[in-house]
Amino acid sequence: MSFEIFWYNTLVETPKDLLNKFLRSKNQTITYIDYDQKKDYTLTSQTLAKTIIHCANFLHKTLGLKKGDTVSYLFENCPEIIILNLACFFTGLRTCPLDSKRDTEDVATQKLKETKTKVLFFRKGGKIEELAKKTNQGLPNIKTFSIQNFEDFEIQIGKNENQEIINFFDPNSISLILYTSGTTGFPKGALLSFSSLYHGAKQVSHWFQITSDEKFYLVLPLHHINSTIFALSTLFSGGSLIIPSRYSKSRFFTDAAKYSTTASSIVSTINLDLLEEEENYNKVKDGLKFKRIQIGSAPVSPKHASEFVKKYGIRLIQGYGSTETSLRATGIPVDAPDKLYNYLLSKNSIGEELSQNKVFIVNQNNSVIKTANTEGEICIKGKNIMQGYLDRPDDSAKALKNGYFHSGDSGFFEEIDGKRFYFLKGRIKEIIIKGGINISPLFIEEKLRMHATWAKDVYVIGFPHYRFGEEIGAVFVPKDEKYNSDFTKTLQELKENKIPNLSPYETPKSAVIAFDGEIPKTSTGKIQRVNIKKDFEKKLLDSYRTIGQNQNYIFKIIWPDEQNLIEKSTQIHNSVFPKSLSVTPETLEHRATNGFVIGAFDKTNNLTGVLTGFFSSEQPLFEKNNWAEITGNGKFTTANSKGKIAILVSAASSNSQGKLENISMTSNKPQIDEKTIQEYINTQKDFIVKFHFAPKAGFKDGAKTTRIILNGNPQDLESLGTIIIFEYPLLTPSTNPTFTSNKIGIGLVEAAIKYAKDQKKEKVFALSRLGEAYKYIK
Known part of the structure; x- marks a missing residue:
């Protein structure tokens, strides 16, 4: 199999080019598995193309949206997300996905305010509709559309087939505002143009060898960059998508065999899950068509990855990157010889730079490190990099200093057979990565400070967790020695997920007491967060695992x-x-x-x-x-x-x-x-x-x-x-x-x-x- 690398030195394909691809395709489909309704249905690429045009006309002509306006949505995985994204990307609109699992009412409201959202689509029924309605109460000027299912979506958007709508396309205008947690408190909205997304998707297609024969199994949430890019990579390459409404451990192998999926993308927690699914695997292994599975978005355990490969005979291909890099910047070669692949897997390499990227290791003076096995910050330059953060000029300037993206991650490279392979050492940033999700400690701290008024201060850090990589812990500094009853009450509220405006996923699962003199500080009084983690992560871990005595x-x-x-x-x-x-x-x-x-x-x-x-x-x-x-x-x-x-x-x-x-x-x-x-x-x-x-x-x-x-x-x-x-x-x-x-x-x-x-x-x-x-x- 060979791949012609011609696209990355050219302009992006136009919406007309891509829509024509969809219309000409004979076998390209999107299959949706609705776990709640216990049924599935399939869209042809022709239906996809036509529905994108219908949706674009509805947004522009019926609702009167203008270039640069924002459309938000709140769904579990479904084809409507892909259609809304492409209808907006192709016509100068922006989309802002809300997180149906993690966003609390105040977080969702803040995202809608910051992005100046004009229209909000959401799934009818259950918690998603409840959150959407609560969020919309404080923002009455946003038009909302409750969608029962795909058929209802088709009816609501109508069938205006005016092709001229795609003339609004501008590849360098912002297409996607995707929020990612950082160390500055509230999540930051990364600004990604269609050009960034396109080059990110195309280099993933080349790296992961996605072709028109692909049947990609999209199990991660479509409101994250991972599934967003893999969906675009597959569609732009002429491949097909299989989209379950959400990830299911017990159905992973069963549905993969049923729909003859050839590839997927997972995170470490799913890797660990699937190690226990050998019984289900054995039932369907003769029907499985997997060629490889991508893994990344959080620290990968080489032990668990190796166990998976040995048990199931399916290569796990690690990649590295972030929302700001339109997903991937480096990756293990899919077709690496066994000896090299096994070495890279055992050493937990994040691979070599992809075709759209230049990857650098820089020291504290921002000078490029040219010697192997020397640790520094991983920095990335390329056409897939974001334009900055929404309304965060200082954060944007810091992240994109010297013309490349500063990842905040520490790493090094090693020369193997004349190529540079990169390795992730740790994180310079203080974000917590729980199960592949970036969690902002400062955001959680602020919510805890507002609630636990008995505490002088609180510091949120990650502590090791075998399944999630990291779990969230809190170090409380009491105002005085009469804290026992208050601390006990707060511990119970943490257990019951009753901290206002914190989702259960973001709520600390362990907490300990520290006195002011125990908090490490510099000579000028600045808090040393890295040392807080060093001093207290073991105590938090021990507290988390202790039931009683x-x-x-x-x-x-x-x-x-x-x-x-x-x-x-x-x-x-x-x-x-x-x-x-x-x-x-x-x-x-x-x-x-x-x-x-x-x-x-x-x-x-x-x-x-x-x-x-x-x-x-x-x-x-x-x-x-x-x-x-x-x-x-x-x-x-x-x-x-x-x-x-x-x-x-x-x-x-x-x-x-x-x-x-x-x-x-x-x-x-x-x-x-x-x-x-x-x-x-x-x-x-x-x-x-x-x-x-x-x-x-x-x-x-x-x-x-x-x-x-x-x-x-x-x-x-x-x-x-x-x-x-x-x-x-x-x-x-x-x-x-x-x-x-x-x-x-x-x-x-x-x-x-x-x-x-x-x-x-x-x-x-x-x-x-x-x-x-x-x-x-x-």
């Missing part, structure tokens, strides 16, 4: 990337359970990824006990009839984080009751029925039954038996293959689980109940067993 033990969440603790947890589990119920470190790692693993640490920080469980709905617990189906073969792949119940699966400690026997039962296995098992349970001779029946966590009552599954786990001979499901008392809004015992086993269950309550679950079940049934039932 009794007099003897502290109970913490164990993460899947903590290999030493995973291995120790495995040893503890296997020292207690019979060989037939043993686990491997890999299984425990899966449990920590999909569900939760709680560790009990003694006063010397030695791990002495472990409990595993996962969140789910009640349906599988009461409809599935064996342990493997309920637990996903012990890997918790059946977990549903949005479910309202917690299922506790195993608990063990280094001082548990002695290890059970490895017995053998063949012809002498007793014949049992549910009545026999229930009678045995009622005797309370079994130590596991007695353990669960005992009251815990401050409840008056202990657990009760809610289901018996005969032969639900045949390999568990001591339990005669029987599974017992215990249900603990209901977690109501007023429930306040406490630690009532200093024993490790009870403490682990009490920690799990408290964790379930903190995660807003309503019920706790134990998927348990009988410890000594074989001794009594003959």
Whole structure:
């Protein structure tokens, strides 16, 4: 396959050129998968071209918009976004996407004000419509259009086919205002011309080898630069798009196979998700057509990326860039030889500069560094760079100093086979990148200062998170020593996402106290934010993972990337359970990824006990009839984080009751029925039954038996293959689980109940067993 690189030294293609491409195409389509309506539909490129013209005429002729006016929209992923974008890009209008997940009312309102939005389109029904209406109340001059679906959109925009509308096109005028968080508080609107977007899209097409045969699977939000550019790259290359209304972990491989997708773009959190989707992958692997998947937009874990490539045989191609660079500035060569690809993957390279870019590493004096392996700031120059930030002349001048974009990221290059490959070292900027999303610490700080008036000040920083890369934490500086009750109240408000004008995604998930003298400052009194992060990120991480403590033990969440603790947890589990119920470190790692693993640490920080469980709905617990189906073969792949119940699966400690026997039962296995098992349970001779029946966590009552599954786990001979499901008392809004015992086993269950309550679950079940049934039932 060869690619002619002729376009990047030429003017951009005109709207007429692109629309004619769409009209002439024979196979180009956009397929939309509506998860809410449980249906899909497909638009041909001819319908796309005609609808773009209809929409452009509606905006200009019917609504009277003029060149330079702004159109905003608030949707989950849908074809309407692409049509609105191209109708505006082609006719001198600007678009401003609102974030349907993260934008609060005040953020959305501010964006509409700053961009002087004239028209707002939004999806009818649910939270999106509610946000749109609240936002519009303070801006009554904005015309709003509630869109039920694509058919409704077509009806509302009409069918004016006047081709002259595209004469308003100017490739260098602003086409897209895309807000990106920075360190100056409120998100900044990056100003991207059609020329910038076009060259950004075209160089991505060349780099990622997108052709007319492409079927690109667009799972990331279209209100971000990633999906915006990949959509344009694919369409301008004659390829087709498959657009689900939102990302779905469980449907990723299934839908990819169903629609024969050939490429996609993901972030690190999705990479981690998909490592747990091997079962779904195996069901459809023969139908998968993936050639490669792009990954970037947040720090990439080389470990997780390598695991993905090894497990699924699909190359992950890392790219680097930002909104300000129209997505990508560097990228790993798609067709790199295996030896080079594996090296770059293992070293976490962000690749070589793309065709529209010149990438520089500069020192603190803004001098270009010409020696390899020397760290400096990554700077980018090219036709894909933004024109600046909306109404932010100072920020614009700083970001575009000396004629190139200053990324704020630290990195270096390495010479390999005569080519420069770049590596990301860290961030000079103080933004927090959570799951590929830039979060402004100053914006969050301002909201917290307005709310937590008991604090003299507050500083927001990122702390490490195995899944998101970073999570958000807050360091509060109290005004005086009488802060305990106020801080406790604020902690509860953070847990419940009740800080005004902060979305749940932006709300800090951990908070600690620091006194004024503990905040690092320069000799002139300037706050040293980098040192705040250095001094407090470990405390925030520890606070985030700590569930609580009794007099003897502290109970913490164990993460899947903590290999030493995973291995120790495995040893503890296997020292207690019979060989037939043993686990491997890999299984425990899966449990920590999909569900939760709680560790009990003694006063010397030695791990002495472990409990595993996962969140789910009640349906599988009461409809599935064996342990493997309920637990996903012990890997918790059946977990549903949005479910309202917690299922506790195993608990063990280094001082548990002695290890059970490895017995053998063949012809002498007793014949049992549910009545026999229930009678045995009622005797309370079994130590596991007695353990669960005992009251815990401050409840008056202990657990009760809610289901018996005969032969639900045949390999568990001591339990005669029987599974017992215990249900603990209901977690109501007023429930306040406490630690009532200093024993490790009870403490682990009490920690799990408290964790379930903190995660807003309503019920706790134990998927348990009988410890000594074989001794009594003959």
